[in-house]
Amino acid sequence: xxxxxxxxxxxxxxxxxxxxxxxxxxxxxxxxxxxxxxxxxxxxxxxxxxxxxxxxxxxxxxxxxxxxxxxxxxxxxxxxxxxxxxxxxxxxxxxxxxxxxxxxxxxxxxxxxxxxxxxxxxxxxxxxxxxxxxxxxxxxxxxxxxxxxxxxxxxxxxxxxxxxxxxxxxxxxxxxxxxxxxxxxxxxxxxxxxxxxxxxxxxxxxxxxxxxxxxxxxxxxxxxxxxxxxxxxxxxxxxxxxxxxxxxxxxxxxxxxxxxxxxxxxxxxxxxxxxxxxxxxxxxxxxxxxxxxxxxxxxxxxxxxxxxxxxxxxxxxxxxxxxxxxxxxxxxxxxxxxxxxxxxxxxxxxxxxxxxxxxxxxxxxxxxxxxxxxxxxxxxxxxxxxxxxxxxxxxxxxxxxxxxxxxxxxxxxxxxxxxxxxxxxxxxxxxxxxxxxxxxxxxxxxxxxxxxxxxxxxxxxxxxxxxxxxxxxxxxxxxxxxxxxxxxxxxxxxxxxxxxxxxxxxxxxxxxxxxxxxxxxxxxxxxxxxxxxxxxxxxxxxxxxxxxxxxxxxxxxxxxxxxxxxxxxxxxxxxxxxxxxxxxxxxxxxxxxxxxxxxxxxxxxxxxxxxxxxxxxxxxxxxxxxxxxxxxxxxxxxxxxxxxxxxxxxxxxxxxxxxxxxxxxxxxxxxxxxxxxxxxxxxxxxxxxxxxxxxxxxxxxxxxxxxxxxxxxxxxxxxxxxxxxxxxxxxxxxxxxxxx
Amino acid sequence: xxxxxxxxxxxxxxxxxxxxxxxxxxxxxxxxxxxxxxxxxxxxxxxxxxxxxxxxxxxxxxxxxxxxxxxxxxxxxxx
Numbered sequence: 013x014x015x016x017x018x019x020x021x022x023x024x025x026x027x028x029x030x031x032x033x034x035x036x037x038x039x040x041x042x043x044x045x046x047x048x049x050x051x052x053x054x055x056x057x058x059x060x061x062x063x064x065x066x067x068x069x070x071x072x073x074x075x076x077x078x079x080x081x082x083x084x085x086x087x088x089x090x091x092x093x094x095x096x097x098x099x100x101x102x103x104x105x106x107x108x109x110x111x112x113x114x115x116x117x118x119x120x121x122x123x124x125x126x127x128x129x130x131x132x133x134x135x136x137x138x139x140x141x142x143x144x145x146x147x148x149x150x151x152x153x154x155x156x157x158x159x160x161x162x163x164x165x166x167x168x169x170x171x172x173x174x175x176x177x178x179x180x181x182x183x184x185x186x187x188x189x190x191x192x193x194x195x196x197x198x199x200x201x202x203x204x205x206x207x208x209x210x211x212x213x214x215x216x217x218x219x220x221x222x223x224x225x226x227x228x229x230x231x232x233x234x235x236x237x238x239x240x241x242x243x244x245x246x247x248x249x250x251x252x253x254x255x256x257x258x259x260x261x262x263x264x265x266x267x268x269x270x271x272x273x274x275x276x277x278x279x280x281x282x283x284x285x286x287x288x289x290x291x292x293x294x295x296x297x298x299x300x301x302x303x304x305x306x307x308x309x310x311x312x313x314x315x316x317x318x319x320x321x322x323x324x325x326x327x328x329x330x331x332x333x334x335x336x337x338x339x340x341x342x343x344x345x346x347x348x349x350x351x352x353x354x355x356x357x358x359x360x361x362x363x364x365x366x367x368x369x370x371x372x373x374x375x376x377x378x379x380x381x382x383x384x385x386x387x388x389x390x391x392x393x394x395x396x397x398x399x400x401x402x403x404x405x406x407x408x409x410x411x412x413x414x415x416x417x418x419x420x421x422x423x424x425x426x427x428x429x430x431x432x433x434x435x436x437x438x439x440x441x442x443x444x445x446x447x448x449x450x451x452x453x454x455x456x457x458x459x460x461x462x463x464x465x466x467x468x469x470x471x472x473x474x475x476x477x478x479x480x481x482x483x484x485x486x487x488x489x490x491x492x493x494x495x496x497x498x499x500x501x502x503x504x505x506x507x508x509x510x511x512x513x514x515x516x517x518x519x520x521x522x523x524x525x526x527x528x529x530x531x532x533x534x535x536x537x538x539x540x541x542x543x544x545x546x547x548x549x550x551x552x553x554x555x556x557x558x559x560x561x562x563x564x565x566x567x568x569x570x571x572x573x574x575x576x577x578x579x580x581x582x583x584x585x586x587x588x589x590x591x592x593x594x595x596x597x598x599x600x601x602x603x604x605x606x607x608x609x610x611x612x613x614x615x616x617x618x619x620x621x622x623x624x625x626x627x628x629x630x631x632x633x634x635x636x637x638x639x640x641x642x643x644x645x646x647x648x649x650x651x652x653x654x655x656x657x658x659x660x661x662x663x664x665x666x667x668x669x670x671x672x673x674x675x676x677x678x679x680x681x682x683x684x685x686x687x688x689x690x691x692x693x694x695x696x697x698x699x700x701x702x703x704x705x706x707x708x709x710x711x712x713x714x715x716x717x718x719x720x721x722x723x724x725x726x727x728x729x730x731x732x733x734x735x736x737x738x739x740x741x742x743x744x745x746x747x748x749x750x751x752x
Numbered sequence: 753x754x755x756x757x758x759x760x761x762x763x764x765x766x767x768x769x770x771x772x773x774x775x776x777x778x779x780x781x782x783x784x785x786x787x788x789x790x791x792x793x794x795x796x797x798x799x800x801x802x803x804x805x806x807x808x809x810x811x812x813x814x815x816x817x818x819x820x821x822x823x824x825x826x827x828x829x830x831x
Contacts, residue, residue, distance in 0.1 A: 162760040177826070178759035206831075263831020338826035369831035415756060415823030416802030454828045458809055521830025603808050703806065713830050 021493040022706055025643045026500050029485050030257070039257040042213030042229030043288045050215065051080055051116040053270075053277050053287035054123040056130050057297060058105035058112055061139035061363040061671025062154070065105050065112060065132065072129040073115050078122040080281035082130070084113040087276055089245040094332040096243045098366050099272050105134070106154055106331030107365050108672045109296030111269075116277040116285045139363040139671035143305045143326045146172040146360045154331065154361040172361040174333030177341050179355040179413055187320025187352030191311025195388040199381040200737040201720075203303040203328060203665035206370045207655070207683045210259025211294045216274035217284040224278065225252040225509075226271055231261040231479055232518030236268055237510050243272045251275070254509040255479040262655070263369025264299055266518045295676035299368020300665060302335045303328040306381035308344075316395050316403040321345055325357040325378050330366040335359045339454070340374030342414035343717075344382050346452045347423055347609060348404040353413060363671045369520065371652060372453040372713035376659065376720050383449035383721030384736065387728065397448050397725070398436070398611070402427045422635025422699030423450070423609035429695055430611040435631045444617040444628055445730025451610035451634075451717030455710035456521040457602030461514025462531035464492065464539050466594035470581025472498065474505040474535075476528050477516030482712055483644035484524045488532045490640050491706060495536035497563030498580055514599045522710020525640055526701075527602035533705050534598035543583050546590040550583075551575045604703025608710060610634035612653065612718035616726040620749060623742030625661055625727065630719070631693040637701040637709030645711050650692040652715020658684040659716075660723035662739050682741075753820040755781070761799070761824060764792045774818065778803070778811040781822070800827045 033039040058065075070082035085102050092102060101110045113130045117123035138152045145151060151172050159167050161175040188194060210229055218224035230236045233253035241248045258265065270287040278285040289298065307324040323344045327335035337357035345353050390397040405427060406412065408420050430436055430448065440446045465473040474488050485505035493500040516528060544558040547565035551558070557571045564577040587593055615628040632649040639645040662682040666674045675681045700707025720738065727745070728734045733752040735745065755771050762769060766789070775781035778801070786793035801811045802823040808814060809827060816822070 162763070164763055176760075180759060261831075266829075266831065339828055339830075342826065342828075369829065371831045373829075373831050414825050415758065416807065416821070416825075417805045419805045453830070454807065456807075456809060456828050456830055521828065523830070601810055603811075603814075604806050710830075 019494055021490050021500055022638065022640050023642060024490070025641060026486065028483060029489070029504065030480065041210055041259055042256045044256070045215050045227050047215060047217060047284040050284040050286055051118060051281055052120045052123050053114055053116045053274055053285045054120065054127055055111045055273065056113040056127045058101060058108060058110040060105055060134055060136050061108045062137040063105050063134035064137065065101055065103060066135055067131065067133035068113055069131040070113050070115070072131065073126040076126050076129060078118040079115055079126045080283060081116040081277040082113065082126065083273065083276050083280065093242070095239060098332055099243055099269065107363050109293065109365065110331070111297065114273045114277060116281050140172060141363060141667055141671050143328060143360055143362070146362050147326065147358065154363065158333065158361060173358050174329060174361055175359040177338055177357045179341055180353065181350070181413065182352030184320045184322055184352045184354045188311045190313065190319040192314045193389065193392045194309065194311040195385050195392060196309045197381060197385045197388065197736055199306045199308070199384060201304045201377050201380065203300045203364060204659050204663040205295055205300040205681065206260070206262040206264040207658070208260030208262060208264055211289040211291055212265070212269055212298060213288040214270050214274050215284055215286045216271065216278040218275055218278040220282060222246060222279060223250040225254060226275060227254045227256055228271055229256045229258045229265060231258070231265040231481060231520050233479065234477060234510055234515050235518050236271055239268045240271045240275060244275060252509055252511045255507055258479050258481055261481055262371050263373060263520060266369050266520050267299060269298055291678065292676045295681065296673055297365055299366055301370035302367040302374070302377065304377035306378055308381045308385040310385050310389055312389055312393065314393065316393055316400045318348060318350055318404045320352040321350055322353065323355045323378065323382065325355065326360055327358065327374065328362045328364060328367065329359050330362060330364045332366045333359055333361065335367055336369070336374030338374070340378040343375035343452055344378035345413045347401070347406055347450045349406050349410045350413065364665070371655065371716040375453060375717045376656065379451065379717050380720035380724065380738070383718065384724050387447065387721070387725040388734065398427055398431050401450055418607065420699055420702055421607055421609060422697050425697045425699055426609055426611040426633045426635055429633050429697055430613060433631060433633070433695065435629055435693060436613055441615055441628055444615045445726045445728065446613065446615050447722045447725030447729055448611065448613040449718040449721035449725060451612065451714050452607065453522060453710070453713035453717060454607055455526065455605040455713070456523045457527045457605045458517040458521070458523055459601045460516045460528040460531040461599040462528060462535045462597065463513055464532065464535040464596040466539060466580060466584045468584055470502070470579060470584045472496065472503040474503065474532055475508040475513045476505060476532065477508055477513045478519040478524045478528050479507055481519050482648055483641060484519065484528065486644060487525045487529060487640040491529050492532050492536050494706065495533050496539065496580065497561065522608070522712040523605065526605055526704055526708045526710055529708055530602050530704065531598045531600055534600065535596040538596035538598060539594055542594055542596065543580065546583050547578045549590050550578065550586070604701070606637055606701030606703065606709040608635050608714040610714045610718050612722040614722045614726050616723060616730055618727060618730045618745060623745035625740060625745070627657060627688070627690055629690055629693070630657065632715060633695045633697060634711065634714055635697040635699050635709065636711045637704065638698055638707035639696045640706065640708060642696060645696055646694040648711045649694045649715045653692045653719050654684055654689055656716045656719025657689065657723060660720045660738055660740055662741050664739050753816055753818060753822060755822045757824055761795065764795050765789055775816055777816055778814045781816060796824060798827065799824045801825065
């Protein structure tokens with residue numbers, strides 16, 4: 013438990029340890045490793061969005077000179093999981109770009125040529141490309157064995173609706189009866205991609221007996237190892253996974269695509285195999301965020317008190333079940349203290365790639381709908397939109413819509429900060445509009461391990477099992493420095509492979525600084541205990557007569573010992589005489605992650621002739637608990653804002669009638685570039701999480717949640733027209749303004 | 753202690769949303785629930801649980817008190 017005061021190191025902004033190597037090109041990313049005798053793997057992908065795969069024959073490709081391995085469904089274990097079927101199509105292809113075979117050859121050109129020799133036959137089926145189409149009673153089915161889960165009674169026929177979920181409290185209809193004002197809205201958001209700069213890439217080097225290593229860009233090499241072993245029916249102990257540096261993931265690199273293919277090809281070829289997705293493959297065949305259709309109804313009294321709220325949320329899962337409808341449903345009303353609500357959510361199969369996590373998965377879509385509806389409610393009530401939210405805001409003790417009572421949370425503090433922020437109190441620029449919205453994410457703990465080695469000169473090496481995506485090496489060093497009482501500059505953190513440190517779950521869910529940080533703190537406390545024991549032995553006193561203060565062992569007050577304090581360097585230098593090297597370690601399943609809330613506001617200007625939107629200002633305010641390294645926290649907030657604005661304004665998967673993605677490249681899939689955005693203002697609120705030693709909450713997910721509605725609300729303010737469907741791209745804006 | 757189930761688990765509890773039970777830790781609670789509704793332990797093992805406001809992905813060893821409030825919920829992961 014911490015009150016976030018008087019830290020010596022936490023809250024400072026040291027230079028990032030990975031910075032020089034990254035800006036000078038020395039950092040080794042997924043595609044940067046090369047091995048002797050290495051081959052190149054390529055994937056043959058389906059040209060159809062929905063078809064029965066009646067034949068795959070790789071034999072002619074295998075006969076080609078320079079080709080060393082070729083695989084298809086026949087090379088994988090029987091009875092595959094959905095993950096296995098996504099890695100390599102079996103009886104059906106379920107999206108354009110679905111993998112149907114792969115080869116390894118001496119060069120990329122040779123591998124590409126070999127793909128052309130693979131013989132395939134398809135029986136083409138109608139693609140199911142929209143939620144409405146997929147949920148219709150007479151819909152074409154993707155999976156004849158998909159029966160809707162969580163219904164009161166087991167359904168007697170299959171459906172594209174893989175699962176439903178409901179949440180409710182009170183009497184919604186009675187709540188609407190009590191309302192003076194009711195607003196309703198119907199909101200659509202298309203699939204969008206995380207847009208990480210580094211495509212998926214890996215190298216597998218497997219020997220004849222099926223043992224070997226995989227170098228890969230991943231958010232979690234332990235889980236990649238487990239998933240790969242499961243898909244291939246291998247023993248995890250036979251595989252070593254090494255995480256490269258990673259050029260972004262945002263949830264999209266929490267699952268595997270290439271790794272099992274590279275392992276099988278390498279095993280067959282008995283050579284290392286490198287595989288890299290092109291950008292086009294990343295768009296077509298990795299996991300974007302779910303497209304959604306959300307309906308919201310909110311009722312309130314004239315004083316702004318919400319009396320009832322209702323949400324209907326449909327999420328595109330892509331080809332296999334597993335859309336983030338659960339977190340979306342639990343998040344939609346989370347910021348508010350509601351007596352009466354009902355949420356119904358659907359996980360729906362469509363002939364598009366299987367969705368993956370994308371920062372706060374499910375929440376940006378559902379909360380865009382709710383926060384847009386609240387904006388309309390504020391207008392009807394003639395009430396300040398921040399006041400409306402404050403009137404209904406959740407705080408400590410509020411029963412969250414998903415069940416438990418909130419512990420200490422910082423939503424009201426964020427709203428208060430927004431209300432007095434200069435970007436809110438200043439007049440809206442002429443011709444522009446201003447929008448506000450609230451964001452939320454649960455955050456998680458999960459399993460982490462860490463080791464702390466004290467080198468012979470007293471410097472410190474941390475080995476952790478989480479790839480560093482958002483600055484975790486720096487935050488681990490800061491927490492270790494604070495705990496041990498030594499300068500930050502004396503500490504280095506490295507990411508160990510799966511054979512050199514203990515299991516850790518993925519770097520995701522805003523968990524790493526919280527959970528792996530806890531492990532590092534505990535490992536440092538282990539070191540402190542050992543140092544006190546060594547000092548006691550050196551001084552000839554009892555262990556409980558030694559204290560640890562400012563990085564050195566000192567006698568406890570009142571202990572009559574004429575001794576000099578022993579620094580970490582003193583104890584490490586003498587370690588051979590007192591019991592050997594100092595090694596601290598901790599493994600845990602972290603509990604008590606603290607929810608994080610945000611308030612965003614933006615001023616936008618719309619060109620009514622072209623539909624182009626200019627972002628004049630954007631302000632992100634968020635409760636971080638305690639900001640271990642504030643510059644990284646601000647970076648997370650700015651990055652989330654940029655991605656959220658991209659999703660709001662331009663990003664979308666555009667399919668033709670046959671289910672072919674038409675904009676599989678950054679030229680046509682328009683993410684924001686630096687010139688599209690203003691400097692994003694940030695304000696960190698610190699309401700410490702009582703369940704973390706230094707008060708940490710996760711910060712990485714929440715920043716992407718509010719920008720979607722903040723932008724939509726600003727455009728409503730600027731134009732007088734509510735545009736419910738994203739993206740708010742020039743063609744959409746022009747069409748809506750013309751229709752108004 | 754009060755144990756509350758979300759809508760999607762009601763099919764496993766015969767529609768009962770809330771029960772009062774006694775258990776000294778979460779493991780005992782799961783056993784007691786499984787005795788009442790055979791098979792539910794397997795379903796609940798895939799859920800997260802909030803105990804007195806704190807969310808646990810795996811609460812197996814957590815101690816419980818007579819006045820504890822326990823809410824089962826869907827697991828959260830993230831990106």
